[in-house]
Amino acid sequence: MSEHIGLLRLPREVRFGFGARRAVAGLAAGFGERVAFVVDPFLAETDDFRAVLAETHDRGCRTEVIADVPPELPVGAVQDAAEALRPFGADVIVGYGGGSALDAAKLVSLLLAHPAPLDRYYGENAVPGPVTPLVAVPTTAGTGSEVTPVAVVSDPSRAVKVGISSPHLIPAIAVVDPELTMSAPAGVTAYAGIDAFVHAVESFTAAPLADVGAERLPVFVGRDVLTEPLSLEAARLIHRSLPVAIANPGDRRAREEMSRASLLAGMAFGSAGTHISHAVQYPIGALTHTPHGLGTGMLLPYVLQAFLPAIPDRLAVLGEALGLDAAGDERARAQATVDAIADLCARIGLPTSLAELGVSHADREQVVTLSLQARRLVDIAPQPVDEQLMGAIFDAAFAGDRSRLSDVIVDMRP
Numbered sequence: 001m002s003e004h005i006g007l008l009r010l011p012r013e014v015r016f017g018f019g020a021r022r023a024v025a026g027l028a029a030g031f032g033e034r035v036a037f038v039v040d041p042f043l044a045e046t047d048d049f050r051a052v053l054a055e056t057h058d059r060g061c062r063t064e065v066i067a068d069v070p071p072e073l074p075v076g077a078v079q080d081a082a083e084a085l086r087p088f089g090a091d092v093i094v095g096y097g098g099g100s101a102l103d104a105a106k107l108v109s110l111l112l113a114h115p116a117p118l119d120r121y122y123g124e125n126a127v128p129g130p131v132t133p134l135v136a137v138p139t140t141a142g143t144g145s146e147v148t149p150v151a152v153v154s155d156p157s158r159a160v161k162v163g164i165s166s167p168h169l170i171p172a173i174a175v176v177d178p179e180l181t182m183s184a185p186a187g188v189t190a191y192a193g194i195d196a197f198v199h200a201v202e203s204f205t206a207a208p209l210a211d212v213g214a215e216r217l218p219v220f221v222g223r224d225v226l227t228e229p230l231s232l233e234a235a236r237l238i239h240r241s242l243p244v245a246i247a248n249p250g251d252r253r254a255r256e257e258m259s260r261a262s263l264l265a266g267m268a269f270g271s272a273g274t275h276i277s278h279a280v281q282y283p284i285g286a287l288t289h290t291p292h293g294l295g296t297g298m299l300l301p302y303v304l305q306a307f308l309p310a311i312p313d314r315l316a317v318l319g320e321a322l323g324l325d326a327a328g329d330e331r332a333r334a335q336a337t338v339d340a341i342a343d344l345c346a347r348i349g350l351p352t353s354l355a356e357l358g359v360s361h362a363d364r365e366q367v368v369t370l371s372l373q374a375r376r377l378v379d380i381a382p383q384p385v386d387e388q389l390m391g392a393i394f395d396a397a398f399a400g401d402r403s404r405l406s407d408v409i410v411d412m413r414p
């Protein structure tokens with residue numbers, strides 16, 4: 001197999017940089033005169049959003065605003081939002097907000113084009129065709145949802161949040177303006193920012209894309225020569241700018257680097273995928289009601305420690321991108337990388353154990369079982385993951401002790 005194969009699925013246009021928001025109205029109007037906004041409730045009241053709305057009216061467009069979808073995205077609320085919007089006959093949806101609002105916008109654009117209920121489309125590649133075109137405008141530097149093929153929803157009949165993944169959900173246009181993130185409070189900046197870092201690192205350490213000539217490919221295919229440079233650059237930028245953006249929210253350079261990095265990480269993981277920190281976060285998030293990035297960030301050092309014996313080469317290269325010494329023994333460099341990542345998590349104030357997060361040891365079996373059921377994530381882990389390895393990751397993360405993972409048996413992929 002050639003190592004030099006790749007796959008990227010992306011929006012048809014990506015605008016990035018301070019001032020990019022001024023293009024939103026014109027880009028939306030390019031799809032037609034009926035423009036629907038799905039907006040985060042807090043951001044709907046901001047001057048920046050009102051300016052975008054006014055500019056859209058100035059172009060002769062009719063608008064409708066949906067700003068009441070709760071952040072957990074309960075499936076019923078998403079379906080209600082789509083029904084409320086249906087008579088309007090939107091030509092385009094503009095999603096405006098953090099990952100929650102962008103995911104809500106993706107799901108509304110799906111339901112305006114295909115029949116409810118939403119559970120028909122759970123899982124991978126179940127969306128039958130194109131959705132209502134979406135212009136995605138993120139206000140956090142984190143999820144990368146503006147360029148990814150996935151949206152996550154809460155369904156009361158399921159124990160954990162469910163993903164809907166399909167290339168049809170990739171927004172038509174992404175407009176990423178770091179100015180819109182400047183008002184994000186420290187907690188949102190930290191949790192969204194570390195999630196972007198996990199996207200970068202997990203896409204870089206995923207199993208490799210196997211066969212670019214296959215007729216049908218899954219939504220998430222593993223790392224490759226096109227995603228790797230995006231992942232590395234994103235990790236480099238976040239490592240140096242996330243602590244600055246948290247400590248000094250007005251630092252424009254740090255905000256710009258965080259927005260750019262979360263966009264690059266989204267481009268990378270939107271094709272490559274993420275793996276075990278995400279697989280474990282879903283049940284942990286459901287149990288503890290803690291933010292997505294808090295969980296993925298807290299788990300990442302344990303997940304990397306578990307995989308270190310299988311991928312010392314990749315972790316050593318990642319360390320170079322983070323500015324660590326490029327000379328010396330590969331395994332020692334890999335360990336230094338994991339230590340540096342644990343240090344970053346500590347510096348931004350993440351808890352260091354599952355116990356601290358509010359998980360009880362009695363939850364072990366449920367967490368391990370549900371994590372293993374996240375096949376799209378488990379299947380692209382750096383090495384096969386069974387109950388024993390998942391249990392070992394839980395135990396180390398529960399105790400806050402990475403040294404417990406040093407004797408994990410390595411079962412290399414063929």
Ligand SMILES: NC(=O)c1ccc[n+]([C@@H]2O[C@H](COP(=O)([O-])OP(=O)(O)OC[C@H]3O[C@@H](n4cnc5c(N)ncnc54)[C@H](O)[C@@H]3O)[C@@H](O)[C@H]2O)c1
Pocket residue numbers: 040041042043071072097098099100101103139140142143144145148149150151152180181182183184185188191192195292293
């Ligand atoms: N689709 C994807 O590819 C993908 C990837 C990762 C995570 N997610 C999902 O994204 C969600 C998390 O998204 P998030 O971290 O962006 O947070 P979020 O959208 O849930 O927003 C968190 C809080 O921050 C506020 N906020 C957002 N931007 C702000 C700003 N500029 N100024 C002030 N306040 C602001 C919001 O009002 C909200 O109260 C999770 O539900 C997760 O499941 C999706």
Ligand SMILES: [Fe+2]
Pocket residue numbers: 143195196198199278292296
């Ligand atoms: Fe994530």
